[in-house]
Amino acid sequence: MTVERTRLILEDLEQTLLQFMRKHKITHDEYRRATDILISTVKAGEESLLYDVFFEAEATDIGNIGTQGSIEAIEGPFYLPDAPRLERPYVLPQRSEEVGDVLFFRGRVTSTDGRPLAGAELDMWQADAEGLYSNIHPGLPAWNLRGRFHTAADGTFEVRTIVPPPYEIPKNGPTGVVLDILGRLFFRPAHLHVKVRHPQYGDLTSQLYFDGGEYLNSDVASAVRDDLVAQLIRCDNPKDLASRGLHKPYFEVRYDFVLVPQQAENLRRTA
């Protein structure tokens, strides 16, 4: 982002907000109430949450215009870098009695020309059955349900995890106060978070939802897009169970990622 573009955007933001204040005849008390809410989000550690709920999906939609690859999704406030690197067969770190149905997430990573990408890194994170994220919410083992793994020579990947639930974002902090005033629901539909990286390609941040899941149409972050919704398939075939070493039905979800070569991605983003 150049200095010129930063200045242009800041000046436009200033003028837009000044017009907004004149339109609504914002009083000094109301202005101070607004700044108090912004300050309280920082004190509550919700500064990212508040903005992500209202604006992140719009930023990803704008970023997706003209892409030849898979569309990006919101990152949300709970991503952390440096998750554990996993060894094959890939299983997201979890407690020995992790609650939730077993889920195998698999797919393929290719370039925009269809070539499979070996050695692409998938950096995955998700909520547990209580809707909680490790290293964010207290009481969970470090890095629970977070991990990094790679595609095989043919671009395919598979990781074992659990089916995540829908969850409510925090209701008792300043973000909750704002959503409550607006009469919004606090739920996010069940989803998996994943970043996909390859040295010669642009990074991709994705978030996958499950067809038929609750709250797809009332996501508090308004972030569900058709291209991000995958089929959750229940598997109870005795042969499949035996080959997986499982005794209860499990689920599979498949999603293929298309990455854009770095040079083409740079050109698109600066166009």
Ligand SMILES: [Fe+2]
């Ligand atoms: Fe999430």
